[in-house]
Amino acid sequence: MCIKVAKFGGSSVADAKQFQKVRDIIQADSKRRYIVPSAPGKRHAEDYKITDLLYLCHEHVQHSVPFDQMFDMICDRYLGIIDELNLSIDLEPYLIDIKQKISEGASVDYTASRGEYLNGLILAHLLDYDFVDPKDIILFDKYGSLDAEKTKELVSKRLMEHERAVIPGFYGAMPNGEIKTFSRGGSDITGSIIAQAVGAEVYENWTDVSGFLMADPRIVKNPKQIEKITYHELRELSYMGATVLHEESVFPVREAGIPINVRNTNEPDNKGTIIVSNKEFINPGTITGVAGRKDFTVIAIQKNRMHSDISFIRKILSILEANNVPVEHLPSGIDNISIVIADSNLGNKLNKLLKEINEQCSPDCIEVYPNMALIATVGQGMVYTRGVAARLFTALAEAGINIRMIDQGSSEINIIVGVETNDFEKAVQAIYHGFVE
Ligand SMILES: Nc1ncnc2c1ncn2[C@@H]1O[C@H](COP(=O)(O)OP(=O)(O)O)[C@@H](O)[C@H]1O
Numbered sequence: 001m002c003i004k005v006a007k008f009g010g011s012s013v014a015d016a017k018q019f020q021k022v023r024d025i026i027q028a029d030s031k032r033r034y035i036v037p038s039a040p041g042k043r044h045a046e047d048y049k050i051t052d053l054l055y056l057c058h059e060h061v062q063h064s065v066p067f068d069q070m071f072d073m074i075c076d077r078y079l080g081i082i083d084e085l086n087l088s089i090d091l092e093p094y095l096i097d098i099k100q101k102i103s104e105g106a107s108v109d110y111t112a113s114r115g116e117y118l119n120g121l122i123l124a125h126l127l128d129y130d131f132v133d134p135k136d137i138i139l140f141d142k143y144g145s146l147d148a149e150k151t152k153e154l155v156s157k158r159l160m161e162h163e164r165a166v167i168p169g170f171y172g173a174m175p176n177g178e179i180k181t182f183s184r185g186g187s188d189i190t191g192s193i194i195a196q197a198v199g200a201e202v203y204e205n206w207t208d209v210s211g212f213l214m215a216d217p218r219i220v221k222n223p224k225q226i227e228k229i230t231y232h233e234l235r236e237l238s239y240m241g242a243t244v245l246h247e248e249s250v251f252p253v254r255e256a257g258i259p260i261n262v263r264n265t266n267e268p269d270n271k272g273t274i275i276v277s278n279k280e281f282i283n284p285g286t287i288t289g290v291a292g293r294k295d296f297t298v299i300a301i302q303k304n305r306m307h308s309d310i311s312f313i314r315k316i317l318s319i320l321e322a323n324n325v326p327v328e329h330l331p332s333g334i335d336n337i338s339i340v341i342a343d344s345n346l347g348n349k350l351n352k353l354l355k356e357i358n359e360q361c362s363p364d365c366i367e368v369y370p371n372m373a374l375i376a377t378v379g380q381g382m383v384y385t386r387g388v389a390a391r392l393f394t395a396l397a398e399a400g401i402n403i404r405m406i407d408q409g410s411s412e413i414n415i416i417v418g419v420e421t422n423d424f425e426k427a428v429q430a431i432y433h434g435f436v437e
Pocket residue numbers: 008009010011012038041185206207208209211212213214215216217218241242243244245289291
């Protein structure tokens with residue numbers, strides 16, 4: 001029988017009502033055999049995500065501050081769900097054990113992973129599916145990177161023993177058995193890994209929006225839904241801030257040629273967005289979507305006759321490598337190059353970097369632009385469409401936005417502009433409306 005793997009994000013399993021919707025969706029299609037839930041997310045804008053509360057519990061223990069109140073909030077959420085769904089599962093022993101471990105100084109990853117673990121137990125009970133703990137099948141190496149080959153082998157072998165199963169998202173284990181999580185939003189990756197390993201016909205990613213939208217709905221009002229998009233475009237948009245899918249989640253399914261279908265738990269009849277390979281489809285028209293992120297710093301370096309000093313760029317990159325600072329973009333001109341770095345990667349290393357670049361590269365001028373936001377306008381069809389750049393820059397100019405940096409990837413699938421953080425939302429809106437009536 002064909003298999004569908006369905007991942008349900010935190011918003012889809014935030015309370016008992018959402019659990020009921022999830023059950024209805026799963027029961028509507030018997031191919032939905034492997035289910036990956038996240039931890040309960042926000043029920044409304046001011047609510048707390050269970051994962052955030054768990055991270056806070058860990059913080060409290062680190063500072064020897066009691067965390068009982070916080071943990072009670074977590075227990076209330078789960079017990080409320082069980083109660084409302086009228087389930088007979090007894091979660092108390094699990095909660096007692098988890099609280100004990102956290103108070104004894106359990107690792108941050110173990111603590112955070114319990115949100116998914118507990119939700120998985122509840123969902124498996126509700127559906128009468130087997131529960132498979134990802135600590136036994138999602139494996140990380142001793143450096144904390146996913147061991148993709150071993151994981152794939154183990155997942156497909158273990159899941160063959162289960163006709164239907166719930167596998168909590170977000171975590172796995174290291175070779176010594178210690179729990180390890182992916183980065184935030186990582187249940188999307190778990191779903192993708194499972195879909196690849198079982199050879200699913202589709203990887204369904206259920207969330208609270210009807211698929212991938214052309215822009216972040218928190219910035220642009222009612223953005224258009226994208227019907228079809230390529231893995232490549234998806235990767236660009238999610239990396240650049242379209243948080244609906246984790247940027248790493250595209251790789252396992254892409255390798256296996258399995259389409260991703262982003263669907264809305266609150267509107268299950270909507271077909272959502274389907275993500276397919278580049279060969280199958282290129283969005284006609286101009287752009288596919290726009291996404292952006294804040295909190296970047298740009299180091300602009302000028303050096304006369306930079307081109308004739310063939311070691312110049314290598315030296316700069318060596319300094320960044322030695323300081324363990326990854327580079328986001330490197331737009332360059334004839335006598336200048338800009339280094340774009342995410343503030344989260346830069347930390348407090350800026351002065352050290354500037355000192356070393358000055359000493360080792362003797363530039364003519366270095367300028368630093370903090371508080372930058374990057375916005376990517378993405379679309380595979382852009383290559384075949386004239387005037388996209390003109391339209392983009394006109395939209396920004398008409399909105400009175402100063403562009404501080406431009407970078408067009410050599411694949412021509414996106415154009416990235418750097419603007420002041422204060423202009424971020426306005427710029428995204430201007431670009432969107434520049435292309436969409
Ligand atoms: N381009 C986009 N298309 C759709 N949603 C987006 C986009 N950019 C940002 N988002 C946000 O992503 C959210 C869904 O992702 P997330 O909060 O991680 O959901 P889940 O709880 O299902 O994992 C949406 O509610 C929306 O606010």
